[in-house]
Amino acid sequence: MKSNTEKFGKTPHQPSLWTRADALKVHADDPTTTQPLVSANFPVLSNEVFIWDTMPLRDMDGNITSVDGWSVIFTLTADRHPNDPQYIDENGNYDITRDWNDRHGRAKMYYWFSRTGKDWKLGGRVMAEGVSPTVREWAGTPILLNEQGEVDLYYTAVTPGATIVKVRGRVVTTEHGVSMVGFEKVKPLFEADGKMYQTEAQNPFWGFRDPWPFRDPNDGKLYMLFEGNVAGERGSHKVGKAEIGDVPPGHEDVGNSRFQTACVGIAVARDEDGDDWEMLPPLLTAVGVNDQTERPHFVFQDGKYYLFTISHTFTYADGVTGPDGVYGFVADSLFGPYVPLNGSGLVLGNPSSQPFQTYSHCVMPNGLVTSFIDSVPTGESGTQTRIGGTEAPTVEIKIKGQQTFVVAEYDYGYIPPMLDVTLK
Ligand code: FRU
Numbered sequence: 028m029k030s031n032t033e034k035f036g037k038t039p040h041q042p043s044l045w046t047r048a049d050a051l052k053v054h055a056d057d058p059t060t061t062q063p064l065v066s067a068n069f070p071v072l073s074n075e076v077f078i079w080d081t082m083p084l085r086d087m088d089g090n091i092t093s094v095d096g097w098s099v100i101f102t103l104t105a106d107r108h109p110n111d112p113q114y115i116d117e118n119g120n121y122d123i124t125r126d127w128n129d130r131h132g133r134a135k136m137y138y139w140f141s142r143t144g145k146d147w148k149l150g151g152r153v154m155a156e157g158v159s160p161t162v163r164e165w166a167g168t169p170i171l172l173n174e175q176g177e178v179d180l181y182y183t184a185v186t187p188g189a190t191i192v193k194v195r196g197r198v199v200t201t202e203h204g205v206s207m208v209g210f211e212k213v214k215p216l217f218e219a220d221g222k223m224y225q226t227e228a229q230n231p232f233w234g235f236r237d238p239w240p241f242r243d244p245n246d247g248k249l250y251m252l253f254e255g256n257v258a259g260e261r262g263s264h265k266v267g268k269a270e271i272g273d274v275p276p277g278h279e280d281v282g283n284s285r286f287q288t289a290c291v292g293i294a295v296a297r298d299e300d301g302d303d304w305e306m307l308p309p310l311l312t313a314v315g316v317n318d319q320t321e322r323p324h325f326v327f328q329d330g331k332y333y334l335f336t337i338s339h340t341f342t343y344a345d346g347v348t349g350p351d352g353v354y355g356f357v358a359d360s361l362f363g364p365y366v367p368l369n370g371s372g373l374v375l376g377n378p379s380s381q382p383f384q385t386y387s388h389c390v391m392p393n394g395l396v397t398s399f400i401d402s403v404p405t406g407e408s409g410t411q412t413r414i415g416g417t418e419a420p421t422v423e424i425k426i427k428g429q430q431t432f433v434v435a436e437y438d439y440g441y442i443p444p445m446l447d448v449t450l451k
Contacts, residue, residue, distance in 0.1 A: 039362060040308065040362035040363060041308075041363070041364075042308055042311060043310065043311045043312075043356065043358070043366075044269055044312055044314075045312070045317070045320075045372055046269070046270060046316065047266075047271045047274060047278070047284070047316055048272025048273045049272060049370070049371055049372055050316050050317070050347040050349065050371065050372070051274065051275075051278065051371075053347070053371040053372065053373045054373070055377075055378070055379045056378055056379050057373075058433070059369075059433055060369060060373050060375060060376060060433065061350075061376055061377070061433065062376065062377055062384070062385055062419075062422055062433070063433075064378055064380070064384070065384040065385060065403050065420060066403070067404065067405040067413050069400055069403065069415065069439065070439060071417045072139075072149075073149060073417070074107065075106065076104045076105065076106055076107060076137070076149070076416075077104065077105050077106075077107055077126075077130050077414075077416030077417075078104050078137070078399060078416060078417060078418070079102070079103050079130070079387055079401075080102065080103040080387045081101075081102050081387070081397050081398075081399060081418065081440070081442070082100065082101040082166065082168055082169055083098075083101075083389070083391065083442050084098075084099040084100065084101070084169050084170075084178070084198070085168070085169070085170065085171065086170065086171055086446075087170055087172075087240065087241060087242045088242055089325065089326070090445045090446050091391055091442065091443070091444050092171050093144075094176060094198050094200055094205070094447070095200040095449060095450055096142060096447060097140045097141070097142065097200050097204070097205045098140065098142070098143075098144045098444050099138060099139070099140050099198065100138065100139050100147060100440075100442060101137065101139075101180070102138075102139065103134045103135075103164070103165065103166060104134070104137035104152075105130040105133045107123070107416070109121045109123075124402075127416055130416075132163065132186070133162075134165055135152055136164045136180070137149065138151070138169075138207055140204055144441055144442050144443035144444065145438050145439065145440050145441045145442070147418070150204070150205055150207065151206075153194075153207050154194060154211075154213070155210075155211075158194070158210065158211055158212075158213060159184055159192075159213055160190075160192075160215075161184040161186050161187060161188070161190070162186040163183075163184075163185040163186045164182055164183075164184070164185075165183035165184075165185045165189075165237070166236065166321075166387075167180060167182030167183055167193075168181050168182075168238060168239050175197070175450070175451060176197045176198045176199060176200075177195065177196075178197060178207070179240075179301065180193060180194050180195075180196065181193045181216075181238040181240055181251070182194075182238065183235075183236035183238065184213065184215070185236065189227070189235045189236055190216070191215075191216045191217055191218070191235075191236070191238045192214060193214050193238075193301070193302075194211075194212065194213045194214065195210070195212070196208055196211075197209050198450075214302065216238075217294065217306060218235065219233065219255060219258075220306060221258055223258055223292075223306060223307075223308050223309065224255040224256065224257075224292055224309075225255065225256035225261075225288065229258065229261060230256065230260070230261035230288075234318075234319055234321070235253070235256070237253055237322045237323065238252070238253045239251065239252040239322070239323060239325075240252075240296075240301055243361050245360070246361070248296070249295070250295050251293065251294045251304065252291060252292065252293055252323040252324065252334075253323065254289070254290075254292065254319070254320055254321045254322065254323060254336070255289075255291070256290060256318070257288045257290050257309065257312055257314055259288070261286065262285060263285075264285045264314050264315075266281040266284050266315030266344075270315040278346065280346065281315055281344070281346065283344075284315040284345045285314075285315065286318065286344070287315060287316060287317050287342065287343070287344035288314050289312070289313040289314075289317050289318050289320040289338070290309035290310075290314075291311040291320050291323040291336055292306065292309050292310070292323075293306075293307050293308075293309065293310050294307060310362065310365065311336075311356060311363070316343070316344055316347055317338050317342050317344060317347075318342040318344070319338055319342040320338055321336060321338065321387075322336065322389065323335070323336040324336075326390055326391070326392050327392070328426055329428075331359060332357065332358045332360065332361055332365075333390075334355060334356045334357070334358070334365060335354070335355045335374065335388075336353070336355075337352065337353050337354070337386065338351070338352070338354055339351050339386075340382065349372075349373055350373070350377045350379065351377050351382060351385075352373065352374070352376030352385075352388060353374050353376075353389075353396065354367075354373055355367075355369075355374040355431065356368060357428075357429055366429060368426075368429055368430065368431055369429070369430055370429075374390070374431050375388055375422060375424060375431075380404075381404055383412075384401065384402070384403050385398040385401060385419040386398060386399060386401050390424070392445065394423050394424050394426065395437070395441070395442070395443070396421065396422045396423070396424055397418070397440065397441075398419045398422075399416070399417065399418060399419055400415025400416070400419045401414075402414050402415060417440075418439045420439050420441075421436070421437040421440065421441040421442065423435035423436070
């Protein structure tokens with residue numbers, strides 16, 4: 028197997044590995060790392076649209092920020108089609124499951140506002156139709172830049188391709204609500220390079236998305252996390268000793284796990300405005316373990332770097348498994364080495380009785396974790412489900428050294444501000 032230095036050249040760091048041995052420690056239904064059951068009687072934010080990935084407005088240091096007392100979130104959003112013949116089944120009923128499953132292809136960025144950090148009111152679309160260069164507007168991060176209300180929205184422009192982009196606009200408040208103005212010129216930042224990060228040509232199932240810019244509390248520089256896969260033709264990756272880790276007898280066989288190649292990418296800005304970026308080797312790789320480490324983000328706490336990322340059961344490799352949910356890793360410095368939290372990496376997973384109840388968790392610096400409701404079983408048999416497309420109850424976790432604990436649950440979509448900015 029090629030070492031990381033051979034593969035990535037002379038680099039400032041070695042990617043940390045999430046190994047198969049680490050993943051063998053993942054256990055669903057441990058109450059300290061399991062999201063409380065979501066009731067099938069959940070309220071829905073909107074009957075007109077589905078929402079999923081939720082992106083709270085924040086500053087470059089990661090603080091969730093309200094403006095003039097208004098909380099703001101951005102969401103991936105798609106129209107619901109209860110009357111569209113395309114989604115009416117042979118019995119004349121609305122096939123909400125199919126409508127929901129198709130949503131990724133028509134995802135658009137919307138924003139919502141609130142005085143209370145919940146009960147969100149729909150503001151509207153962030154960019155007018157035709158502004159974004161591709162069909163899909165996928166996840167990213169809205170950053171409040173200053174007291175003038177300028178906002179940089181970093182997101183992923185998908186289909187064709189997948190490009191990390193940004194668009195600048197401004198948040199404007201009145202006593203009645205919030206509007207987003209501008210957001211008219213989308214600037215492409217970078218795409219997968221095929222040397223560190225896998226391209227579509229190397230693997231049609233590649234992932235390259237979900238930018239999360241931040242200022243490193245230690246060196247003060249501007250960086251960005253994103254989701255990627257390790258470069259190389261699909262099927263060419265080696266799952267060697269390092270990727271396997273220290274496994275017990277009977278766990279040496281890696282099956283077809285060479286097809287799972289997720290990584291958490293990082294880039295550094297060459298300028299102060301974040302218009303010019305250089306990709307660096309991944310911070311963390313999961314070759315032989317999992318194919319997706321989505322929406323990576325940090326919490327900086329107690330002088331440590333807590334790296335969180337969401338992943339799925341279906342993206343795990345042969346011989347390892349875990350629930351849909353958020354996983355985490357901790358290091359003493361930005362470039363690692365990173366150690367899986369709780370030994371395994373699992374921080375907050377769905378209970379096995381409701382494996383798809385929530386997804387796309389975002390751990391905020393105050394320990395609150397927001398996510399959306401995907402589908403919740405209804406009735407005794409558990410064969411029927413209710414589709415969500417709305418905010419899940421917020422969960423609080425306590426982060427202590429290399430461990431985390433679920434400690435509380437709050438209202439649906441509760442995302443309180445950590446600081447308020449009065450606009451000039
Ligand atoms: C997570 C995610 C993101 C992506 C978006 C697409 O739920 O898969 O990685 O940006 O959803 O809808």
